Amino acid sequence: IWEEREHVCKNCKEELSENVPMQTFVSYFSHQKSKGAYPELRLEKTNIDLNCSICHHLWDHGDKEKFYQRTKK
Numbered sequence: 001i002w003e004e005r006e007h008v009c010k011n012c013k014e015e016l017s018e019n020v021p022m023q024t025f026v027s028y029f030s031h032q033k034s035k036g037a038y039p040e041l042r043l044e045k046t047n048i049d050l051n052c053s054i055c056h057h058l059w060d061h062g063d064k065e066k067f068y069q070r071t072k073k
Contacts, residue, residue: 001029001048009052011059012070016050030056 007016009028016028030051033041041047051059058067 010049011055014052
């Protein structure tokens with residue numbers, strides 16, 4: 001996915017760097033439908049977005065209002 005897509009957050013358009021700690025790098029891979037509720041989609045490329053750590057956290061932890069406030073077109 002990293003090799004196939006532009007290295008920017010799908011939501012806020014922040015540039016994503018691979019020169020970060022591994023924990024930050026893996027946080028770029030955000031599931032649209034959660035792995036817990038949809039384990040069969042865990043590795044499905046169409047279910048994975050590249051998002052910055054902030055947008056990923058907002059998406060996963062239910063603060064969709066703040067997530068959408070960061071949205072840039």
